[in-house]
Amino acid sequence: MTKKKIILIYTDYRKMGTAPYTPDIYTVPLGLLSLSYFLEKEGYKPEILDTTIDNYKNMNLDNVLCVGFSVMTGAQILNSIEIAQFIRNINPKIPLVWGGIHPTLLPEETAKNPLVDVAVKGEGEHTLVELVKCFESGKPIDKIQGIAYKNGSTIVSKPFSPMLDMNSIGILPYHLLNIEKYGTSHSFRLNTSRGCPGRCKFCSNMASNNKIWRGQDAAKVIEQLSYIVKKFNPGQIIFEEDNFFADPIRVEKICKSIIETGLKIKWMGFCRSEHFLTFSRELMNLIKNAGCNYISFGGESGSQKILNKISKGTKPGHMIKATKLCGELGIKPLFSFMSGFPWETSEDLEATLNVIDEIIKANPAAEISGIFIYTPYPGTPIYDLAIEQGFTPPASMEEWGTFQFGNTTNVPWVPPGKLSKLKTLLSISRFPFYTKKIILPPVFQSKHNRLIAYMFRAFYRFLCFSARSRWRRRFFRFPIEWNIYNWYQKKIRSLSGVV
Numbered sequence: 001m002t003k004k005k006i007i008l009i010y011t012d013y014r015k016m017g018t019a020p021y022t023p024d025i026y027t028v029p030l031g032l033l034s035l036s037y038f039l040e041k042e043g044y045k046p047e048i049l050d051t052t053i054d055n056y057k058n059m060n061l062d063n064v065l066c067v068g069f070s071v072m073t074g075a076q077i078l079n080s081i082e083i084a085q086f087i088r089n090i091n092p093k094i095p096l097v098w099g100g101i102h103p104t105l106l107p108e109e110t111a112k113n114p115l116v117d118v119a120v121k122g123e124g125e126h127t128l129v130e131l132v133k134c135f136e137s138g139k140p141i142d143k144i145q146g147i148a149y150k151n152g153s154t155i156v157s158k159p160f161s162p163m164l165d166m167n168s169i170g171i172l173p174y175h176l177l178n179i180e181k182y183g184t185s186h187s188f189r190l191n192t193s194r195g196c197p198g199r200c201k202f203c204s205n206m207a208s209n210n211k212i213w214r215g216q217d218a219a220k221v222i223e224q225l226s227y228i229v230k231k232f233n234p235g236q237i238i239f240e241e242d243n244f245f246a247d248p249i250r251v252e253k254i255c256k257s258i259i260e261t262g263l264k265i266k267w268m269g270f271c272r273s274e275h276f277l278t279f280s281r282e283l284m285n286l287i288k289n290a291g292c293n294y295i296s297f298g299g300e301s302g303s304q305k306i307l308n309k310i311s312k313g314t315k316p317g318h319m320i321k322a323t324k325l326c327g328e329l330g331i332k333p334l335f336s337f338m339s340g341f342p343w344e345t346s347e348d349l350e351a352t353l354n355v356i357d358e359i360i361k362a363n364p365a366a367e368i369s370g371i372f373i374y375t376p377y378p379g380t381p382i383y384d385l386a387i388e389q390g391f392t393p394p395a396s397m398e399e400w401g402t403f404q405f406g407n408t409t410n411v412p413w414v415p416p417g418k419l420s421k422l423k424t425l426l427s428i429s430r431f432p433f434y435t436k437k438i439i440l441p442p443v444f445q446s447k448h449n450r451l452i453a454y455m456f457r458a459f460y461r462f463l464c465f466s467a468r469s470r471w472r473r474r475f476f477r478f479p480i481e482w483n484i485y486n487w488y489q490k491k492i493r494s495l496s497g498v499v
């Protein structure tokens with residue numbers, strides 16, 4: 001008998017409001033691919049529907065065993081609610097399973113929603129296979145770990161299931177995706193480790209991974225890399241994981257194997273600057289020779305006081321040293337920063353601007369991805385402090401669906417004048433990162449719109465000038481041009497169907 005279908009849905013996340021207009025950039029749903037790998041191994045036929053690319057209304061709901069949703073906090077919740085309602089209207093008997101970081105952080109609240117039959121906590125590979133087996137056989141789900149579900153008027157919440165052995169993941173079933181649409185010849189994302197030993201107090205890693213880092217063996221990583229290079233030949237590999245460099249012995253083995261197997265790749269990974277400084281010069285050279293061209297560091301703040309408060313474990317001096325070393329090695333360092341923490345004074349913020357200047361001075365090739373406004377996420381150690389300081393947590397799934405990363409209403413303790421400064425700083429600091437190449441929206445690309453295109457380019461040049469001179473003079477008041485720019489971004493995103 002042919003098995004029933006399992007549809008896994010990746011809903012639209014793009015309503016997040018901080019990224020300027022970037023057309024046709026999609027990110028491969030790595031979580032859903034990993035779930036699908038395990039389902040296929042058990043003989044099931046998963047289908048992935050990425051609604052950032054395809055319209056969910058064309059979904060065929062005949063012979064479906066269950067539908068899974070992958071959900072981050074924010075816009076994906078609203079989208080998942082809309083699609084779940086669509087499915088319920090057509091066939092109310094199809095079980096709806098929600099997984100991903102949001103159900104992991106708030107499993108009981110998620111399971112309460114009438115459009116959720118089961119909320120999955122943490123890694124979903126084994127849990128989903130077990131659930132699917134129960135749905136198929138009609139057996140009860142009460143023996144399964146890592147889930148929350150309704151039992152009459154109460155919510156049952158089971159403990160997390162044991163962590164997955166990363167080496168049990170094989171080559172992901174990319175055939176389930178319309179892979180050309182993801183721009184994989186340009187860059188390819190893969191996941192070879194999970195978790196992070198860090199304990200930064202704003203990060204959800206503490207709740208979702210319990211500070212436990214685990215990674216695939218070097219041989220497994222090379223197997224994945226060789227397959228990807230042969231099949232897709234991407235210009236850039238991105239190790240999409242919290243801390244690719246957590247285990248230097250693994251890093252050494254991976255780099256040696258990349259060189260020995262003759263894999264010609266360029267790659268980037270995430271690291272902590274103080275951790276990078278503990279590597280020997282030999283290892284650093286090996287990393288460079290194995291094709292590493294970017295390392296992304298979380299700078300967060302230039303103020304030692306703030307770095308201590310958030311338990312970052314990094315000093316501003318570490319960032320400068322790591323930047324210089326990257327310069328010597330010919331690797332581009334990429335830093336991201338944050339503003340608006342409850343304890344942040346004007347001096348602390350100034351220290352962040354100063355450390356950015358020092359980073360650029362130490363290595364002009366260094367890039368800054370932005371100074372993002374702190375967002376209190378549930379499950380993070382300073383979430384309760386944010387509530388004490390006046391943050392009102394969304395009260396329902398629908399409200400969590402409108403919760404936006406970097407939104408100024410998330411930091412009510414910041415006085416209005418400073419908020420405007422944080423917003424301007426976010427726009428200015430992100431502008432160079434996103435506009436290395438000016439992207440003309442299609443609407444401006446036709447011959448008839450030459451004049452508009454000319455004005456568009458001129459405005460961008462003016463913004464470059466404004467960003468530089470405001471930054472130099474530390475003058476962030478009356479940000480009329482940046483308000484126009486942000487208004488324009490919103491408009492263009494809505495014209496391109498994102499908002």
Ligand code: B12
Nearest residue numbers: 013028029030031068069070072073074099100123124405
């Ligand atoms: C890649 C990535 C993105 C990509 C998305 C790629 C993709 N297609 O998934 C993009 C660039 C779009 C993105 C955007 C954002 N991201 Co992001 N992102 C990540 C990152 C670095 C890796 C995700 C990943 O691929 N992991 C590997 C896979 C294998 O794991 P996974 O997706 O979690 O899936 C597993 C489980 O969650 C579960 N699961 C997932 N889906 C489902 C579905 C079902 C049915 C089941 C049963 C189980 C299940 O099983 C999977 C396998 O074990 C994570 C950090 C992290 N370590 O996870 C942050 C992370 C998810 N992002 C985060 C944030 C804050 C954002 C942004 C708001 C802004 C920003 N600065 O990045 C935006 C907007 C998102 C939004 N809310 O709308 C936070 C999420 C906080 C939260 N509560 O939502 C994270 C956790 C980073 C952090 N440590 O704080 N992100």
Ligand code: SF4
Nearest residue numbers: 196198199200203242
């Ligand atoms: S180093 Fe990065 S991933 Fe690790 S806990 Fe800190 S913020 Fe989270």
